Amino acid sequence: MASWGIFILVFVGMWLLQVYFTLRQSKHYQQHFYEMQQQANGYMGVGVSKRRFGRGAVVMITTDQDGIVTRCKQMSGLTVFARFRERRELVGKPIEVCRIEHPRAADEIALNMAIEKVEEQRRKHLE
Template identity: 30%
Template sequence: MVEIAILGSTIVLLQTIFSFYQIKYYHHFIKGIVKSYEQKTNYHLDTEIVKKTFGSMVIVVVTDGNNTIIESYYYRGFTVFSKFQDFNEIKGKQLDKCLLDHLENKQLSLKQKAIKQLINKKLKAVAF
């Protein structure tokens, strides 16, 4: 019984340490993007998180004043060793209703669901 308690405590401790590592990596990555655009005007950074049973997906998008996607990245948060990767499929596209309509009729992957949520959130912000 003591062995099970020690194993459980070790698992919880490791999960906590790895969670701090992931949070630190996320903040470092976002801070780097913000720093590269801090002297430029009319650029926006948006993020969206979609959770699934095992893991999650984070989308990071930088848009210009016309809502054209300048930079985009995704992070599949299943393990502590995951890193942000380029999301080239949406670079150069407009983050607007046309992209949302394009995604409406598709079997959505986790990345597409994140983009759809991001667009919906952006459109709601514009509507109010």
């Protein structure tokens, strides 16, 4: 009977660790989202690609009024330890050039989704 007690205690401990790290990652996401949102003018898009198994990805991209990328951050990985990283290779490019033609990887899908969000905002603003 004592072995069941130990098993339950370990299970509860692992579950509490998962909750803690999930909350920590959520706070990390919110901090970066707020930071990217502080741009004085322009547009922001967020793309998310979740998979049941395998790597997931989140991409945040901001552009100026003309559609030139001012910042781009990407978080991808398998675990709650994934963190945002800058994608400097996209900064300074027109948003149309950044689109991936045939996305396969989670980060490519998320990037295209973020670009679509920015383009949608730009269209609404021009109407």
